[in-house]
Amino acid sequence: MDVDLILSLTKDRLGIRTAIRDTYLAAIVAGVVQELTVEKGIKLDPDDASHLIFCVDLATWRYQSRDSIGAMPRHLQYRLHNLIISAGGAAT
Structure with missing residues (x-):
C-alpha cells in the first residue's frame, strides 16, 4: 500500500492542510x-480503491x-x- 497516499487522503479527510501533524499521522x-x-x-491490494479508503477511514x-x-x-x-x-485473512 502507498502509505504516502493514505497519509495525504487522511489529512484531506481531517481537513489538515499543514505538515505539523505529519509525523503522528504517518505513524498511525x-x-x-x-x-x-x-x-x-489481509492481503491489501494497492489497486483496490476499497482497500485504500478503508485504510484512510481506519486511520x-x-x-x-x-x-x-x-x-x-x-x-x-x-x-x-x-x-x-x-x-x-489468515486462518487461525
Whole structure:
C-alpha cells in the first residue's frame, strides 16, 4: 500500500492542510497498514480503491478517537470483517 497516499487522503479527510501533524499521522497510517497485513493477515491490494479508503477511514478514526475508550464503530467492524473474509485473512 502507498502509505504516502493514505497519509495525504487522511489529512484531506481531517481537513489538515499543514505538515505539523505529519509525523503522528504517518505513524498511525503505518500502524494501520501493518496491523491489517501482519496481525489480521489481509492481503491489501494497492489497486483496490476499497482497500485504500478503508485504510484512510481506519486511520482517521484512530486519530479522532485517540482519547476515547469507545469501541470501533460498527461500520468499520463490518468492513474489516468483510476484508478478512474476501481479501484472504489468515486462518487461525
